[in-house]
Amino acid sequence: MAENERQQRVPSVIVDDVHVTYLVIGSKGGAVRARKNDSRWKRLLRKGAKLSGAGKTEIHAVKGVSFTAYDGEVIGILGTNGSGKSTLLRAICGLQPVSQGRVYMKGKASLMGVGAALMKNLTGERNIMMGCLAMGMSPREVRAKFKEIVRFSEIGDAVYLPMSTYSHGMAARLRFAISTAMTPDVLVIDEALATGDAAFKQKSRRRIAEIQEAAGTIFVVSHSARTIQSMCTRAIWLDQGEIRMDGPADAVAKEYRAHMTTIRAERRRRRRERRARRLAEEARLEAEQPGT
Numbered sequence: 001m002a003e004n005e006r007q008q009r010v011p012s013v014i015v016d017d018v019h020v021t022y023l024v025i026g027s028k029g030g031a032v033r034a035r036k037n038d039s040r041w042k043r044l045l046r047k048g049a050k051l052s053g054a055g056k057t058e059i060h061a062v063k064g065v066s067f068t069a070y071d072g073e074v075i076g077i078l079g080t081n082g083s084g085k086s087t088l089l090r091a092i093c094g095l096q097p098v099s100q101g102r103v104y105m106k107g108k109a110s111l112m113g114v115g116a117a118l119m120k121n122l123t124g125e126r127n128i129m130m131g132c133l134a135m136g137m138s139p140r141e142v143r144a145k146f147k148e149i150v151r152f153s154e155i156g157d158a159v160y161l162p163m164s165t166y167s168h169g170m171a172a173r174l175r176f177a178i179s180t181a182m183t184p185d186v187l188v189i190d191e192a193l194a195t196g197d198a199a200f201k202q203k204s205r206r207r208i209a210e211i212q213e214a215a216g217t218i219f220v221v222s223h224s225a226r227t228i229q230s231m232c233t234r235a236i237w238l239d240q241g242e243i244r245m246d247g248p249a250d251a252v253a254k255e256y257r258a259h260m261t262t263i264r265a266e267r268r269r270r271r272r273e274r275r276a277r278r279l280a281e282e283a284r285l286e287a288e289q290p291g292t
């Protein structure tokens with residue numbers, strides 16, 4: 001990239017050597033020892049979790065992540081389950097305390113999928129009010145935006161019904177409409193684009209483009225390299241809490257896909273080997289049976 005182009009870019013988020021460690025409390029030493037033999041816990045331990053005899057488990061979910069995001073960038077965060085994507089984005093939004101490092105932010109971040117803030121037993125109308133207030137809008141601003149939010153979410157009169165009566169798609173559309181009601185400096189979208197029909201996806205992409213044009217920065221989390229490739233200008237691949245690759249979305253998505261293909265082939269190979277071993281063992285036992 002040319003030096004003057006680099007100088008013109010305006011940083012919106014600086015993530016500086018960020019670590020996030022979860023402390024899970026509530027198991028006694030014996031239970032901890034028992035969990036060491038549990039395959040799920042073995043997986044966690046491989047990812048950096050530490051078991052302590054005092055009934056505490058430390059999960060080092062994000063390990064020294066550093067990068068600078070710029071205005072106008074749409075950054076995809078890629079990674080397998082448990083690689084730390086959501087944790088990192090929650091830390092960027094200030095919703096997750098970091099155990100080390102810092103996040104510097106120009107302006108305000110809005111985490112799309114204000115799921116935590118929305119309440120199922122309240123109507124869509126009340127949730128629009130609460131969700132927008134939580135994002136820092138004034139009651140007057142919310143009232144002014146109300147119709148637009150309902151129109152965008154396509155839920156019609158259901159806005160006056162409790163959210164518990166909504167389909168998954170209706171709830172997801174309302175969340176998207178609320179979280180993009182104002183143009184945030186930094187918009188964080190966690191897996192939300194997977195929901196909704198093709199037309200709504202198209203509409204949400206247009207809205208994202210509008211935010212991008214308003215010189216904001218957008219982060220998109222997805223398991224799908226294809227989504228990241230089609231929507232993002234840049235991608236960061238997280239692997240076990242660390243950055244494995246950071247670069248143009250096309251290049252990162254391509255590498256990630258190749259890596260996943262290798263992993264899947266390796267899993268298939270191991271499954272075949274396990275099956276062959278089991279069949280061989282069964283055949284051996286059968287051959288040892290008296291009278292066979």
Ligand SMILES: Nc1ncnc2c1ncn2[C@@H]1O[C@H](COP(=O)(O)OP(=O)(O)OP(=O)(O)O)[C@@H](O)[C@H]1O
Nearest residue numbers: 022024059061079080081082083084085086087088
């Ligand atoms: N609230 C929590 N308490 C304890 N551990 C957590 C918590 N949230 C996440 N973790 C652990 O932190 C690690 C990273 O999780 P995170 O949800 O950030 O990953 P992810 O890449 O977003 O996963 P997914 O794609 O499955 O949503 C995982 O090992 C997970 O078990």
